[in-house]
Amino acid sequence: MKKQKKLLVLGGTMSTLDVVKTAKHMGIEVTVADYLEDGIAKKEADHAAIISTTDYPALINYIQEHDIDGVFTGASEFNIKNMIELCEKAGLPVYASKEQWDICSNKKRFKKLCEQYEVPTVPAYSFDSQTQSIDYASIHYPVIVKPVDSYSGHGISICQNALELKAGIEYALENSISKQLIIEKYMRGKNVEAYYIVQNGKVKLMSLSDRITRNDQDGSPVPVAFHHPSKYIQKYITKVNDKVCAMFENFGLKQGVFFMEAFYDEDNFYFYEMGYRLNATMEYKFVEHFEHYNPLEFMIQYAVEGIFGNKSVTDTKASIFQGAACELSPLLKKGTISKIEGLEEIKQDxxxxxxxxxxxxxxxIDSTGTLDQNFARIHVVAANSDLLYDKIKWILKTLRVYDEHGEQMILPYRKEEVTR
Structure with a gap:
């Protein structure tokens, strides 16, 4: 009788909930570990362990005592670093090396990698992190200031003048572990997000979405919708896709998934960051629906078996979904949620x-201008764009989230955010 595989998942929050559900669906026995006594993913798992995800000796002891086959986590960059460290210490499969992770998760090092392979990036200004000096006279406003190692929009500012730039630099440094930042031209073009899979060293584009953001709140622009496929996908494939694939194949990525964010402006694409990990947008749901394979299952299988999928998916050209899809991410105003209506009806559609x-x-909800404002990620599909937009309008009409004063908390969507 074949032994049931065992997976240790780092982190018991929402970021690993679908990892746990998917692994259990695959017939894998799942343990979730972190320092908390409770957690939504822990409730879903077969077992829970109260061990910090940075306590490597205790985690290794648990792995050995319980015959764990692999370790994995969700979109948390903090726990991905812990996963890589733990897997290397325990001799378990892991899709990324420390060096690959450090380059791909650091905005400045990622830009240097792109420049090496002539992949276009957003223009940036020089900033000396050690002396914190900058030539303010050389700056053409507006600019955007970002920590090189932040996520979810934390530490980001859009600056219109020198006074705002000084404040933005201070804010970015406060939110950077490495105390490094990057200052870039504030792009006014359209925002796109590319999703790739790597299998046995071959890279393939899975999808390109139009990343719709709004920036009328304090902080950085926050996404409210991801429309698949992007209306720029043919131009993307023609102009930059081959360069991106060649760059990461030469860089040495072997297995996994990654995403890249870019602006489309003046008939070209300019990249500004990436993630060598699962994306919080969970676009693998659309890949499974349209392409009939699940990248998350591939990632979990690699963690417990060292095999990345039971079928080849990178031996064909970049694919375009035969239909339309959207990941809808309604934003909430500040306040306390007192009542939610319509969500169960939406789930049944x-x-x-x-x-x-x-x-x-x-x-x-206390902050604005970060992903903390997102109420939910709603994955909707349709046969064509018109049917998709009708369904999105119905969702927004049906969903209601009220604050403690009985006021609607969801920020109203604009026409261009719903219909492109």
Whole structure:
């Protein structure tokens, strides 16, 4: 009888919930570990361990005592670093090396990699992190200031003048572990996000989405919708896709998934960051629906078996979904959630693949301009764009989230955010 595989998942929050559900669906026995006594992913798992995800000796002891086959986590960059370190110490399969992770997760090092392979990036200004000096006279505003190692929009500022830039630099440094930042031209072009899979050293584009953001709140632009496929996908494939594939194949990526964010401006694409990991947008739901394989399952299989999928998916050209899809991410105003209406009705609709709810009744929303504002990630599909837009309008009409004063907390969508 074949031994049931065992997976240790680092982190028991929402970021690993679908990892746990997917692994269990694959017939894998799942343990979730972190320092908390409770957690939504821990409730879903077969076992829970109260061990910090940075306590490598204790985790290795647990792995050995319970005959664990592999370690994995969700989109948390903090726990991905811990996963890589733990897997290397325990001799378990891991899709990324420390060096690959450090380059791909650092905005400045990623830009240097792109420049090496002539992949276009957003123009940047020189900033000396040690002396914190900059030639303010050389700056053409507006600019955007970002920590090189932040995520979810934290530490980011859009600056219109020298005074705002000084404040933005201070804010970025406060939110950077490495105390490094990057200052770039504030791009006014369209935002796109590319999703790739790497299998046995071959790189393939899975999808390109139009990343719709709004920046009328304090902080950085926050995405409210991801429309698949992007209306620029043919230009993307023609102009930059081959360069991106060649860059990462030469860089030495072997297995996994990654995403890249770029602006489309004046008939060209300019990249500004990437993630060598699962994306919080969970676009693998659309890949599974349209392409009939699940990248998350491939990642989990690699963690426990060292095999990245049971079929080849990179031996064909970049694919375009035969249909339309959107990951809808409604934003919430500040306040405390007192009541949610319509969500269960939405979940029952045949066009809804998945609803990843991020906030619940009694949750408090205190910040704006970060991903903390997202109420949920609603994955909707349709046969064509017109049907998709009708369904999105129905979702926005049906969903209601009220604050403690009975006021609607969801920020109204604009026409261009719904219909492109």
């Amino acid at each position: 045949a066009s809804i693949l998945y609803v990843h709810q991020l906030h619940f009744e009694q949750d408090r």
